[in-house]
Amino acid sequence: MFLNKKRSFLLAALSLSLAASLFYCIFTKPKDKPIPVDEVFSQAPWSKPLPILPPLAGVGEVRAENCGRCHVEIYAEWKTSTHANALSDLQFQSELSKSSSPRWLCLNCHTPVANQRETLVNYLNNGDYRTPIEEPNPDFDPKMKAEGVTCAVCHVRLDEQGNSYVLGANGKTKPPHPVKIIPDKLKNRCLDCHNANYVLDDQLVCAFKTGNELEQSGNSHGKLACGSCHMGELQRKLVKPELNTPIRTSHKHSFIGGGVPKKFELYEKQILGGYRTGLKINPIQWKQKGNDLEYSVSLTNEKAAHNIPTGDPERFILLKISVLDSKGKSLATKVIKFGQEWEWYPKARLVADTRILPGETKVWKDLFVGIKKDQSKIVFEIYHTRLKESNAEHMRKNSENVSSDDLRKKISKIENHYPFSSIVHKEDIDLNSGKSRVYSPEELFRISKNRRGE
Ligand code: HEC
Ligand code: HEC
Ligand code: HEC
Ligand code: HEC
Ligand code: HEC
Structure with a gap:
């Protein structure tokens, strides 16, 4: 009995505590607890924007537009850059409009x-x-918002008194605004955004490793910063001529990358901005067995001190080789793709990475065995793709969710407003004479400008 009594007591106590916990669950939901962003992301540079930057002495509001009043050429270059288009970018706007997107981040x-x-x-x-937890910002500047990755992102910081100053790397200048010269801080700023690796959850992964790739490229390229290649050096005045400053070493601010701009009209600025492909198609070795030709092709990452492609995981390169008859009709085609291959569901995972490492050469042997000399031409083309058709199709379908009329219209016909890819190399070889014609970058950008979609 004793035992029984004890058991029943235990049971009663158990059911009471069960009821209590049920009660707790139903009526007192665990309270929402605000946790500081800095704690959650251990102060990752991209987890918060730079603080409010007050007007800069001698300049005013820290908008690019204002810097451009004196730094006329640098402003004009930056205006054509992907940085200046980082907010207006149609692909970005499309992704931002998804209900699942962590816009603030x-x-x-x-x-x-x-x-x-x-x-x-x-x-x-x-x-x-x-x-x-979003709080209204009384210092919001809508004009500056439109500027995306604006001058101040790299150049303006707060001193101990809370005043804005310009971060510079030269030091021999006497500007009308305060400056501090910390070359490494300015030059390494790129890494805060271009070298961000973070797993937020199963589907949201940030995997930009361009900085690590550069580091791993080691001594083969010496000590290089991103700007060594993406901000080409030139001699000029840093400000408009009326200010009577001397000619100095300056840096192009077009931030040209893979040669696929954000708008068709920006194709014209690629060469001016300093574009060059990092890839070299090496001498096409060919064997001849009687009347049969055999082709091999090799690609070298010659000019980029990081993988090609780098950055966005959806970028890829296509090497397309075609054999044409005398009328220009294609007899055979081979397409080789390299880039990253990600699986997004159920869990984001890199499944393959065929990118070309700095200095690496990839060789494809015996591409077409048995090509006849009288088969006219072999054509080698390289395409750099940023947006593929299947993703563009998602964007068109989801365009109804975009709130602005103008953006919705553009995204629903994305192929007319947004270059998907560019042709970055083209070379024809006449099989009879062995003569080759290599297209100039000007010709290639003209072709790209007229392409629509894939
Ligand atoms: C009223 C004209 C004026 C405005 C506006 C102006 N600057 Fe300057 N800035 C100058 C002059 C002049 C120099 C010195 C040029 C020289 O000596 O060659 C200079 C130099 C610089 C330097 C080089 C400093 C160094 O020694 O490394 C940087 C960087 C710079 N400005 C950034 C900015 C930014 C960013 C803005 C906007 C927030 C801005 N400037 C707005 C006139 C201006
Ligand atoms: C605050 C973040 C941030 C910083 C700092 C930054 N970038 Fe970027 N960069 C971006 C974003 C975002 C884009 C892409 C915008 C888009 O495609 O919509 C971009 C695009 C680029 C591209 C264009 C690639 C292409 O093919 O069009 C290059 C090149 C580039 N950045 C180089 C640099 C260099 C060099 C530095 C440092 C001097 C730098 N970035 C600093 C955010 C940043
Ligand atoms: C993505 C980062 C980034 C942005 C955005 C940017 N700059 Fe720079 N800027 C740099 C870096 C890095 C250097 C130093 C390059 C070096 O010395 O190697 C520099 C150098 C300069 C200089 C010194 C002269 C020279 O050409 O080297 C001036 C002036 C300047 N920037 C003005 C501007 C203005 C004005 C804007 C906006 C229109 C702007 N920058 C936008 C990164 C940036
Ligand atoms: C030795 C020169 C060199 C250095 C250093 C360099 N890049 Fe590049 N980068 C290139 C070349 C060349 C391309 C064009 C590659 C191609 O053919 O697509 C490129 C392309 C890019 C692209 C466009 C994506 C692509 O694959 O084309 C981005 C983004 C980029 N670089 C960012 C950076 C950043 C960030 C750094 C610093 C961590 C950096 N680069 C350092 C030469 C360089
Ligand atoms: C850590 C900084 C960082 C964050 C956070 C970030 N981006 Fe970017 N984003 C970049 C950089 C850097 C590039 C340029 C990479 C390149 O050109 O390959 C870029 C490029 C892009 C592009 C252009 C891709 C292309 O191939 O043209 C889109 C679209 C984009 N980001 C969307 C987003 C969305 C949506 C989010 C939020 C989920 C986001 N980004 C968050 C840094 C960031």
Whole structure:
């Protein structure tokens, strides 16, 4: 009995505590707890925008537009850059309009100064990036918002008194605005955004490793910063001529990358901005067995101190080789693709990586065995793709969710407004004479400008 009694007591106690916990669950949901962003992301540089930057002495509001009043050429170059288009980018706008997109986080790299933000996020509910606590920003500057990765992102910081100053790398200049010269800080700023590896959850992964790739390229390229190649050196005045400053060593601010600009009209600026492909098609070795020709082709990552392609995981390169008859009709085609291959569901995972490492040469042997000399031509083409048709199709379908009329129209006909890819090399070889014709970059960009879609 004793035992029984004890058991029943235990049972009663158990059912009471069960009821209590049920009661607790139903009536007192765990309270939402705001956790500071800095705690959740251990102060990753992209987890918050730069603080509010007050007007700069001698300049005024820290908008690019204002810097451009004196730094006329640099401003004009920057205006054509992908950085200046980082917010207006149609692909970005399309992704931002998805209900699942963590907008506040995306904007930290695409509009990275607090002045550019309608709302600011300092806390996350329960530390979850999907439930940011947005607070209105009284210092919001809509003009500066449109500037995307604007001058101040790299050049303006706060001193101990909370005043804005310009971060520079030259030091011999006497500007009308305050400057501090810290060359490494300025030059390494790129890495905060272009070398961000972070797994937010199963589907949201940030995998930009361009900085690591550069580091791993080791001594073969010496000590290089991103700007050594992406901000070509030139001699000029840093400001408009009326200010009577001497000619100095300056740097192009077009930030040219893979040769696929954000708008068709920007194709014209690629060569001017310093574009060059990093790839070299090496002498096409060919054997001859009687009347039969055999082709091999090799590609070298000659000019990029990081993988090709780098950056966005969806970028890829296509090497297309075609054999044509005398009328230009294609007899055979071979397409080789290299880039990263990701699986997004159920869990984001890199499944293959066929990118070309700095200095690496990939060889494809015996591409076409038994080509006849009288078969006219063999054509080698290289395409750099940023947006593939299947993703563009998603964008068109989802365009209804985009709130602005203008953007919705553009995204629904994305192929007319946004270059998907560019042709970055073309070479024809006459099989009879062995003579080759290599297309100039000017010709290639003209072709690219007239392509639409894939
Ligand atoms: C009123 C004209 C004016 C405006 C506006 C202006 N600057 Fe300058 N800036 C100058 C002059 C003049 C120099 C010195 C040029 C020289 O001596 O060759 C200079 C130099 C610089 C330098 C080089 C400093 C060094 O020694 O490394 C940087 C960087 C710079 N400015 C950035 C900016 C940025 C960013 C803005 C906008 C927030 C801006 N400037 C707005 C006139 C201006
Ligand atoms: C850590 C900084 C960072 C964050 C956070 C970030 N981006 Fe980006 N984004 C970049 C950089 C750097 C590039 C350029 C990469 C390149 O050109 O290959 C880029 C490029 C893009 C592009 C253009 C891709 C292309 O191939 O043209 C899109 C679209 C984009 N981001 C969307 C987003 C969205 C959506 C989010 C939020 C989920 C986001 N980004 C968050 C840094 C960031
Ligand atoms: C605050 C974040 C941020 C910083 C800092 C930054 N970038 Fe970027 N960069 C971006 C974003 C975002 C894009 C892509 C915008 C898009 O595609 O919509 C981009 C695009 C580029 C591209 C264009 C690639 C292409 O093919 O069009 C190059 C090149 C580039 N950045 C180089 C640099 C260099 C060099 C530095 C440092 C001097 C730098 N970036 C600093 C965010 C940043
Ligand atoms: C993505 C980062 C980035 C952005 C955006 C950017 N700059 Fe620069 N800028 C640099 C770097 C890095 C250097 C130093 C290059 C070096 O010395 O190797 C530099 C150098 C300069 C200089 C010194 C002279 C020279 O050409 O080297 C001036 C002036 C300048 N920038 C003005 C501007 C202005 C004005 C804007 C906006 C229109 C702007 N920058 C946007 C990164 C940036
Ligand atoms: C030794 C020169 C060199 C250095 C250093 C360099 N790049 Fe590049 N980068 C290139 C070349 C060349 C291309 C064009 C590659 C191609 O053919 O697509 C390129 C392309 C890019 C692209 C466009 C994507 C692509 O694959 O074309 C981005 C983004 C980029 N670079 C960012 C960076 C960043 C960030 C750094 C610093 C960590 C950096 N680069 C350092 C030469 C360089």
